[in-house]
Amino acid sequence: MASLNDTLANWSLSGAFARTRLGPWRQFLKAAATPRSAQEEALGRILQANANTEFGRAHGFSEITGIDDYRRAVPVQNFDSLQSHVTAQDTTGTQSLTAAPPVFYQRTSGTLGTPKDVPITQAGIERIRGYQRLAAYAQHAGARLFAGKVVGIGSPAIEGHTQGGAPYGSATGLIYQSQPAVVRAKFVLPPEVFDIADYDARYYTIAALGLAEPRVSGLATANPLTLVKLLEVINANAESLLRDVSQGRLAVIDALSTQQLEAVTDALEPAPERARALAAVLDRDGRLTYEDIWPHLAGVVTWMGGSCAVPLTGLRPQLPATTKIIEAGYMSSEFRGTINVDVTRNLCLPTLTDQYFEFVQRDAHERGEDNFLALDQLEVGEFYYPIVTTPDGLYRYDINDIITVTGAVGATPTLAFVQKGKGVTSITGEKVTEAQLLKAVQHAAVEFALAATFFVAVADEARGGYVLHLEAGGDNPPPTAVIAAAIDTNLRNLNIEYGVKQASGRLAPLQVQWLRTGTGDAYRRHCVANGQREAQFKLRHLQYAHEVSFDFASHAAESEPA
16 A cells, blocks of 8 residues: 555656646746846735735835835834734734735744744635745756655644634745645654653654654755754664564654554554664664765754854755755745745745845844845845845745845745844954854864854853854864864964954953763753754854853863864
8 A cells, every 4th residue: 555655646646747847847847037126016916915914004004106205205124013913813803914814823933932823814824835836846846855755844733722712823834734745754753742842752763753764765855954963863762762663663652642642653554674674774783874874864954054053054964975965945933035946056046926035234234224126136146134024924025034145046045044134243343153153164174174063152251252162073072272272273263354353452362161972962852841952953153142042061071172
């Protein structure tokens, strides 16, 4: 029956990919040839559809005839300025932001700790579904991602309900669980796995199901830290996991609900030969890599920008040499910003037929200037803050991200996420950016052969300097003072003002605090417990001391490297 299901799934996906190529894919690339007209049409549709909403009437949507009118009529918004409209539409059914009622609320990752529920209409759900089809087509066309099975790790579809009774959670999780049965046959993980409340049991279950399936060609999750963590779980519990794979059972059944257990039991059939083969590798090498587990892995779809570059450096050697690492695209709970249309070069095309984009050059934005640019006015290599208008009720929304332009498809620039916006600290005018910190630590990691698995730099205004909390592995790491000096030198090379302020005595030398193994995982748990979404967890590597609620001191290593 398994082979029949696989055959039906392959036929179904082949037909779906053919329809996508001839329809939405062709239309998407055609729009990229004329971005100005595509953007004007997208904005016109949004304003016309929502002209009679409370927000639309208050800002004269029906009177707007062009982009300049729109900018004059609607100030730049953030979630706080839209919150009352979101709440009113949820609790009273008022057409406050959108004419169509929201049917779902996507909970944000809450980078700064407070979750927000972003409304999505039924048409919005269908748009997300369409984006996933476009992305899947590109992934398969460029990397044969769906040739075998796919391990996709995501969030629960429904995590709760709003005050007005609407479900909230992960829209991609909702779509994952609603796929036709023949398509779900491609997925290794049943959607019930993502609902397992216990953190350790969830990872253990994902590990068991993944180990049991040798035919995996695709691996997908938003944050590569998840994949680093999964491999740690596999090697820390290898004996128990391989026993479970052999016997077709699960050691953590007490942590699963009846429904979850039934789904996992159906998916986990006894595989003694598979378990013996992996056990032989484990006996030989002392650990398992993703190359050992899934030798035919064609591609890994994940975020590659910002802080994700750090775990990817350590993940790459664990993969087969031929595996492509594929940028998942610029996306958030608020909107889907890009589709990766060329997975070999990781060129991500903005969703220009649905969203209306404006941009402000990074330095200008941080000076408080509002020199708004259209999509077709961007320059390759430059950095911008995007301001987005979506069909689901976010109007001129400043998401506080920084993106850069990587190239072009047709006449449309391709975009990549760089870091969260305003990710800058300054104790005495040095203005260190997260990007500078990432480069400084990465260079030091290469110099000393360190696997920097987790780090957070804290700008301590009381001390007048930075403290880098570092969890790292390596065969012979130098003393922390040597590491600190190297990172300090790197920062001075990257940031002139950092060096000037240190030379003048206004900025103390950077210090490094060595952390115990497992601190990164503990930090992640802490953030999730305080409101961040696990699957979309975004580590802020650069923070002020007053922003930090995690107790790094209690996780300090008992002794620093020899």
